Structures are given as structure tokens and as C-alpha cells.
Amino acid sequence: MYVAVKGGEKAIRNAHRLLADRRRGDRSVPALTLAQIAGQLALAVDRVMSEGALYDRDLAALAIKQARGDMIEAIFLVRAYRTTLPRFGYSEPVDTGAMHIERRISATYKDLPGGQMLGPTFDYTHRLLDPELAGDAEVPGAGRGEGEPARAMRVSDILAEDGMIEGDGDAATETPGDITREPMEFPMERDTRLQSLSRGDEGFLLALAYSTQRGYARSHPFAGEIRIGEVEVAVDMPELGFAVTVGRVQLTECQMINQFKGSSKAPPQFTRGYGLVFGQSERKAMAMALCDRAMRARELGEDIVAPAQDEEFVVSHCDNVQASGFVEHLKLPHYVDFQAELELVRTTRAEHESRRDPGPAVAEAAE
Amino acid sequence: MSVSEPVDDRTQARRHRLSVLAQGDAALLAECWNGLGIDPECELVRGPEIGLVALRGRMGGGGAPFNLGEATATRASVRLADGTTGHAMVLGRDKAKVKLAAVIDALAQDEAMAARLDEAVIAPLQAAIAARDADRAAETAATKVDFFTMVRGDD
Numbered sequence: 447m448y449v450a451v452k453g454g455e456k457a458i459r460n461a462h463r464l465l466a467d468r469r470r471g472d473r474s475v476p477a478l479t480l481a482q483i484a485g486q487l488a489l490a491v492d493r494v495m496s497e498g499a500l501y502d503r504d505l506a507a508l509a510i511k512q513a514r515g516d517m518i519e520a521i522f523l524v525r526a527y528r529t530t531l532p533r534f535g536y537s538e539p540v541d542t543g544a545m546h547i548e549r550r551i552s553a554t555y556k557d558l559p560g561g562q563m564l565g566p567t568f569d570y571t572h573r574l575l576d577p578e579l580a581g582d583a584e585v586p587g588a589g590r591g592e593g594e595p596a597r598a599m600r601v602s603d604i605l606a607e608d609g610m611i612e613g614d615g616d617a618a619t620e621t622p623g624d625i626t627r628e629p630m631e632f633p634m635e636r637d638t639r640l641q642s643l644s645r646g647d648e649g650f651l652l653a654l655a656y657s658t659q660r661g662y663a664r665s666h667p668f669a670g671e672i673r674i675g676e677v678e679v680a681v682d683m684p685e686l687g688f689a690v691t692v693g694r695v696q697l698t699e700c701q702m703i704n705q706f707k708g709s710s711k712a713p714p715q716f717t718r719g720y721g722l723v724f725g726q727s728e729r730k731a732m733a734m735a736l737c738d739r740a741m742r743a744r745e746l747g748e749d750i751v752a753p754a755q756d757e758e759f760v761v762s763h764c765d766n767v768q769a770s771g772f773v774e775h776l777k778l779p780h781y782v783d784f785q786a787e788l789e790l791v792r793t794t795r796a797e798h799e800s801r802r803d804p805g806p807a808v809a810e811a812a813e
Numbered sequence: 814m815s816v817s818e819p820v821d822d823r824t825q826a827r828r829h830r831l832s833v834l835a836q837g838d839a840a841l842l843a844e845c846w847n848g849l850g851i852d853p854e855c856e857l858v859r860g861p862e863i864g865l866v867a868l869r870g871r872m873g874g875g876g877a878p879f880n881l882g883e884a885t886a887t888r889a890s891v892r893l894a895d896g897t898t899g900h901a902m903v904l905g906r907d908k909a910k911v912k913l914a915a916v917i918d919a920l921a922q923d924e925a926m927a928a929r930l931d932e933a934v935i936a937p938l939q940a941a942i943a944a945r946d947a948d949r950a951a952e953t954a955a956t957k958v959d960f961f962t963m964v965r966g967d968d
Contacts, residue, residue, distance in 0.1 A: 495882075496882070499882035499883060500865075500882065500883050500884065500885065501868065501882060501883065501884035501885070501904070502884065502885040502905065502906070504906075505885065505906075528865065528883060531863060531864050531865045531885070532862070532864040532865070533864060533865045533866075533867065533883075534864040534865060534866050534886055534888060534902065535866060535867070536866070536867045536868075536869055536880070537866050537867065537868045537869050538869065539869040539870055539871045539878040540868065540869065540870055540871075540881075542870070542871075542874050543874065543875070546946055546949065546950070547950075547953060548949065548953050549953070549956075556960055557960070561957045561958070562957065562958040562960075563953050563954065563956050563957045563958070564956040564957075564958065565953055565956055588952040588955065589952065589955035589956075590951040590952060590954070590955055591951055591952075591953075591954030591955030591956070591957060592951075592954060593950070593951075593954035593957065600874045600875070602873060602874055602875070603874070603875065613873070613875075613876075614871065614872060614873035614874060614875035614876035615872060615873060615876040615877060616876065616877060617871065617875060617876055617877060617878075618877045620877070622869070622877065622878045622879045622880055623880075624867065624880050625880075626867075626880075626883075636872060636877075636879070637872070637877065637878070637879035637880070638879070638880075640870075640872065640879045640881075641879055641880045641881065641882075644881050644882060645882060678832075678836075679866070679868060679884065679904060681866055681886075681902060683900060683902060685890060685898075685900045686827070686831075686900055688818075688820060688824055688828060689828075690828050690831040690832055690835070690902070691828075691831070691832035691835055691836065692835045692866065692886060692902045692903055692904050693835050693836060693884075693886075693903055693904030693905065694836060694904070695868065695884060695904070697870075699874065701873070701874065718873055720872055720873050720874070722870045722881055724881075724882060
């Protein structure tokens with residue numbers, strides 16, 4: 447419990463003024479523009495969009511600037527902004543099969559139809575710092591290749607339907623749950639788990655995904671396909687009476703394929719985990735897919751023995767805005783609680799000491 | 814009604830127009846519009862207002878839907894002097910673009926005007942979108958992996 451404490455207004459005012467000053471930094475250095483942040487720190491912007499659960503590059507860039515590059519603070523700013531806006535409606539489910547592909551790889555099929563395209567990847571770089579980037583050296587434009595427009599079927603759609611790999615499941619049109627509208631309940635279904643994972647903290651999900659690879663709910667994963675690109679977003683507009691495309695968003699999709707020995711509920715086959723994240727967020731999409739698969743333990747009749755399989759544990763702790771809110775609230779004045787606890791500890795400590803050394807205490811009591 | 818459901822030609826043309834306006838570049842749209850030199854009298858019935866669209870994906874890519882996150886969107890409705898209404902919704906927060914899209918939607922309900930708008934505004938916007946997509950596709954295609962199998966031979 448914390449009680450209201452007055453005083454300190456002037457200190458707070460000056461602290462915020464100091465924050466604004468430090469945020470700006472050396473005035474002889476030009477200020478960052480939002481276009482610079484959105485264009486040159488694009489993956490930071492993507493992370494803020496994905497964990498802020500709001501697709502808007504300019505707002506995410508502004509949040510990063512305002513938060514001095516503190517990503518969780520920026521995500522918090524975006525989440526706070528979103529609460530000020532009305533909800534117009536829901537989009538139709540996006541069709542990732544019709545994605546304008548910018549990157550697409552598979553670790554399971556070398557010759558998949560449509561080919562493997564590396565796109566703008568850090569993979570195969572040597573991770574050597576490039577001193578040239580300290581300056582503003584001219585950068586050559588991208589190479590150009592031949593070929594048909596880069597659209598490709600999803601690996602999961604290409605797979606022969608011999609039952610070796612599970613399908614996508616029923617494309618039921620029943621309304622999916624929405625954690626921004628209804629309180630979370632456990633056990634939780636896969637739709638709301640995926641919604642939580644998509645906005646979950648990359649570091650937390652990455653660590654849990656890693657734990658599954660190291661043997662805590664081992665699921666023998668392969669990256670069936672990772673694709674990045676823009677998809678069209680369509681919204682049914684009641685005033686028109688039909689759906690229209692309202693724009694595009696860039697998404698990263700990961701199809702993880704996992705060996706499965708079978709259980710009382712399902713035959714031996716490859717099962718799948720799914721990741722879908724705003725922007726170019728490959729590590730996050732992979733971690734999401736691994737966590738999705740681990741949390742399908744109940745559905746697939748697997749023993750729940752590891753943290754990554756425990757949906758209540760994972761979903762309750764993956765939101766970094768909630769987590770930092772609760773951890774960081776410890777900074778707020780707790781003077782009264784602490785005084786109360788101090789009294790309690792004094793009392794119990796006195797009792798403890800009197801038990802250890804009953805002689806004088808008895809004597810005191812006798813006095 | 815889903816975008817994949819069949820509709821009559823008029824509806825299809827309107828849907829196509831709005832889709833191109835939504836995806837087209839705002840500066841190019843303004844330029845094409847100004848080139849037309851028309852300035853119809855119209856009143857705003859709603860907006861332009863900024864809000865959210867909740868985006869949905871499908872489990873595994875093709876399974877049951879789930880809510881992925883939200884995107885900012887702007888919508889507007891306008892009424893022309895003759896009472897015709899037009900509507901538009903576009904991702905992002907560009908109010909001027911959305912208002913203009915709604916005006917174009919309203920004007921294009923007149924067939925003669927629709928032909929003019931399609932030629933002067935929609936076609937160039939669509940060409941620019943296609944050119945950008947082709948550019949990006951070519952850049953991506955340059956990163957395509959050409960696997961070749963190493964043959965272990967004795968000779």
C-alpha cells in the first residue's frame with residue numbers, strides 16, 4: 447500500500463525539465479528527426495510497434511525519441527496513446543500467402559517453390575564493427591535481380607497432405623477473443639495466447655524459447671519458413687456495405703515445424719508453432735512460434751513439465767508494460783508500509799532475542 | 814462482406830478505387846488531384862477522425878483468426894452539394910489524404926466523372942504502386958539463393 451505524499455512538486459518540475467535537457471543533449475549536435483529514426487533505426491521502430499501492439503511507424507519513432515531510446519518506455523508511451531483512440535473495427539484476417547515478399551527462407555526445404563530469398567538480413571555478416579559507418583560514406587543502391595513478382599505460397603500450404611505435418615486447423619469464422627477488451631482467463635485458448643505473444647517482450651520470449659531448445663519441454667524445432675513483407679489490410683466498412691483495402695502493413699511470419707512422438711490424443715507427426723509479428727522482427731517471430739508450440743502441450747496431450755509450457759506463467763509475465771509497471775512501482779513512496787514493517791520486524795526480533803536468551807528477559811519481566 | 818466475395822462491377826470499381834487511394838502516395842495523390850483543377854463544394858459528414866483498426870491474422874497462416882494488434886487509421890465521410898456521399902478509411906493518420914479520398918469516392922459515383930478520375934488520379938497512383946512493388950521485388954530477387962549440389966566424383 448502507498449499513501450499520498452505531498453511536496454516535491456518543484457523537484458518534479460525541475461526533474462522533468464532536466465530530463466528534457468538531457469534528452470536533447472549537446473545543442474551543437476543536430477536533433478534527430480522522426481524520419482531519421484523511422485528510416486535508420488527501423489528495427490527499433492518495428493520492436494516498439496510490435497510490443498506496443500500499435501502499427502504506426504511515425505508514432506513509434508516519436509516514442510523512441512521521447513524515451514531517449516529506452517525501448518520499454520517507448521512501448522509504454524505507444525500503449526498509453528492507443529487508449530486515447532476509438533476503435534473503428536476489426537480487419538479481415540490478413541492473407542500472409544499473398545504477402546509482397548521481402549525475405550523468405552526455409553531451413554527444411556531447399557527447393558521450395560518460389561525460392562529462398564535472403565532479403566535485408568544480418569545472417570552471414572561477420573559481426574565486425576564497420577568503422578565506415580561512423581562517418582557518412584556513400585552507400586551503393588541495392589542490386590536488382592530478375593524474376594516474377596516475389597509472391598510465394600506458404601510452406602505449410604505447399605506440403606503434401608499426407609498427414610506427416612499437421613494442417614492449419616479449422617479456419618472457423620467464430621469471433622476470436624481480444625485481451626484488450628476482456629480480462630484474461632486461464633486456461634486460455636490459442637487465439638488469445640497468440641495475441642499475448644505477439645505483443646510480448648522479445649527478451650522474455652526469446653529466453654523461454656531458448657529454454658525449450660535446451661531441454662525444458664524439448665520440441666525438436668525446425669524453421670519451416672520465415673517470411674517478411676507487406677500484406678494488404680481489408681476492413682468491412684458498414685457505410686459502404688463491403689470491405690475495402692485500407693492500406694498495408696509489414697509483417698514477419700514464422701512457421702516452426704516440430705517433431706512429435708505422438709500421445710494419447712494425436713498420432714506421431716510433425717506439429718507446428720506459429721509466429722506473426724509487426725515489422726521486420728525475425729527473432730521475435732521465431733521465439734513466438736517456439737513458445738506457441740510449447741504452450742500447445744495441453745491440446746496435444748503432452749506432460750506439462752517446463753515453464754515455457756505453462757500458459758499462465760508465460761502469458762501473465764510476457765507483457766513488459768505490465769511487468770515494468772509492477773516492478774518499477776517499488777520506486778514510489780512506501781514510507782508508511784515500511785514504517786509498519788519496521789515496527790513488525792522490531793517486535794518479532796525482540797521476541798526472537800528473548801527466546802534465545804530467556805534469562806534477562808524473564809528478569810526484566812519480573813522487574 | 815469479405816474482399817474476396819464477388820460483387821457487381823460498380824461495387825468492384827468503387828472498391829478498387831478506394832483500395833488504390835488507400836495504398837497510394839499522398840503527395841502524388843494531391844498532385845494528380847490538383848492537375849484536374851476541380852474544386853467541388855462538399856461538407857464533412859464525419860471526421861476526418863483518427864482511430865484504431867484491430868488487425869487479425871490466422872493461426873498457422875490459414876487457420877482460425879486471432880487478433881494480432883492494432884493499427885492507426887483515419888476515416889472520413891463527405892457529402893457533395895447534390896447529396897452524394899463518399900467514404901474513405903486509410904491506415905495511418907493523414908487526415909488531408911483521407912478527406913480527399915472520400916471526396917473522390919463521392920465524385921466517382923457519377924459515371925462520367927468516374928472515368929475522368931480513374932484516368933487522372935487512380936491510374937497514375939496504381940502505376941506508382943506497381944512500380945514500387947516491382948522495384949522491391951527486383952531487389953529481393955537479387956538475394957535469391959541459387960543452390961547447387963556438390964557432386965563427389967572419383968574422376
